[in-house]
Amino acid sequence: MLDFAILGLLIERPRHGYELRRTLGELGFWKVSFGSLYPALRRLEKRGAIEETRGTGRRKAYEITGAGRAIFDTLLQSDPEAKETDRGFQVRLAFLGHLPSDRRIQVLDRRRRELLTQFKIAREILIEARSATKNEDRYRIALIEHSMQSTEADITWLDGLVAAERGVASAT
Amino acid sequence: MLDFAILGLLIERPRHGYELRRTLGELGFWKVSFGSLYPALRRLEKRGAIEETRGTGRRKAYEITGAGRAIFDTLLQSDPEAKETDRGFQVRLAFLGHLPSDRRIQVLDRRRRELLTQFKIAREILIEARSATKNEDRYRIALIEHSMQSTEADITWLDGLVAAERGVASAT
DNA sequence: GGCGATATATATCGAAACGATATATACTGG
DNA sequence: CCAGTATATATCGTTTCGATATATATCGCC
Numbered sequence: 001m002l003d004f005a006i007l008g009l010l011i012e013r014p015r016h017g018y019e020l021r022r023t024l025g026e027l028g029f030w031k032v033s034f035g036s037l038y039p040a041l042r043r044l045e046k047r048g049a050i051e052e053t054r055g056t057g058r059r060k061a062y063e064i065t066g067a068g069r070a071i072f073d074t075l076l077q078s079d080p081e082a083k084e085t086d087r088g089f090q091v092r093l094a095f096l097g098h099l100p101s102d103r104r105i106q107v108l109d110r111r112r113r114e115l116l117t118q119f120k121i122a123r124e125i126l127i128e129a130r131s132a133t134k135n136e137d138r139y140r141i142a143l144i145e146h147s148m149q150s151t152e153a154d155i156t157w158l159d160g161l162v163a164a165e166r167g168v169a170s171a172t
Numbered sequence: 173m174l175d176f177a178i179l180g181l182l183i184e185r186p187r188h189g190y191e192l193r194r195t196l197g198e199l200g201f202w203k204v205s206f207g208s209l210y211p212a213l214r215r216l217e218k219r220g221a222i223e224e225t226r227g228t229g230r231r232k233a234y235e236i237t238g239a240g241r242a243i244f245d246t247l248l249q250s251d252p253e254a255k256e257t258d259r260g261f262q263v264r265l266a267f268l269g270h271l272p273s274d275r276r277i278q279v280l281d282r283r284r285r286e287l288l289t290q291f292k293i294a295r296e297i298l299i300e301a302r303s304a305t306k307n308e309d310r311y312r313i314a315l316i317e318h319s320m321q322s323t324e325a326d327i328t329w330l331d332g333l334v335a336a337e338r339g340v341a342s343a344t
Numbered sequence: 345g346g347c348g349a350t351a352t353a354t355a356t357c358g359a360a361a362c363g364a365t366a367t368a369t370a371c372t373g374g
Numbered sequence: 375c376c377a378g379t380a381t382a383t384a385t386c387g388t389t390t391c392g393a394t395a396t397a398t399a400t401c402g403c404c
Binding site for chain 3: 375376391
């Protein structure tokens with residue numbers, strides 16, 4: 001997934017390592033560690049997906065190659081029914097603009113179904129936990145409740161994205 | 173942090189590996205993989221923090237030792253000002269009942285400050301991103317907005333926990 | 345009662361990511 | 375011009391992941 005994210009950012013324009021890290025953090029993904037980033041760049045280089053070109057000063061600018069674009073496309077088009085991590089979805093979402101509108105809705109919809117399942121499971125667990133409460137489990141209960149609330153909010157947010165997408169799709 | 177979580181759960185009662193994994197997932201932490209869990213158990217065993225005792229059938233029940241309790245306490249009491257990951261906080265929260273009330277508020281408060289910083293940073297980034305919009309960055313903007321909303325909701329939730337804690341503290 | 349399907353349970357492998365740390369260079373204020 | 379901070383690359387050991395293998399227990403059902 002890190003590879004996917006790096007390639008996606010490099011499609012826009014060449015960037016150096018430190019900048020990739022910063023941008024990744026700014027997208028709200030996660031602040032990837034150097035111990036992840038630089039090995040990832042070596043990896044992509046070895047696969048011929050990116051090329052190093054000297055930048056100003058100490059910087060090494062990286063450019064995406066044709067092969068890199070192909071890899072990005074494969075990842076972008078990959079099965080919308082397959083399971084995905086939270087981070088995986090975030091990265092996919094960030095580059096969703098590269099897909100045609102109907103495919104976008106597919107991706108959003110799958111995510112919605114996943115979250116709904118999670119929500120239902122959490123609800124079951126909460127009922128269970130509440131009935132077996134030992135008083136000092138207060139914070140455990142709070143944790144489960146909060147995870148439910150977050151999931152619910154995420155679903156609502158997704159609904160908004162789908163609605164906006166349909167609006168755009170029908171307007172064209 | 174996984175070690176911390178395992179010890180915390182084993183303090184209540186002996187559990188076997190699979191059960192630990194399930195419980196960890198139910199607490200809304202994360203569904204830890206077997207490739208993390210079983211090595212973690214070996215690690216803790218080697219440190220003398222836990223002991224294996226045959227359970228029914230194929231199960232191996234693990235019990236916490238005195239040394240294990242000591243390690244748990246050290247982790248629990250560790251510097252409330254140190255940086256912590258999201259997961260780290262979650263685990264700490266789950267076992268917050270083991271701390272006295274005033275220390276609990278400290279932990280919640282530190283987290284609140286961290287989230288507020290994150291929120292402010294996200295706001296800056298959003299302003300920046302909006303002004304530089306290239307239309308198909310729509311989903312990127314949405315991602316940042318959503319991360320802000322989530323952080324905001326988390327802060328509100330924390331405020332509720334602090335209020336409840338103060339209520340309990342003053343009621344005693 | 346038995347049998348097939350599913351759930352439970354432990355384990356391991358290679359790859360990926362983490363967190364800490366080292367080091368060098370560029371920028372900035374006094 | 376020089377000290378302090380921000381930028382930038384890199385690597386080390388450890389942890390975690392995701393996939394997969396394998397064995398046992400349990401449950402539905404004819």
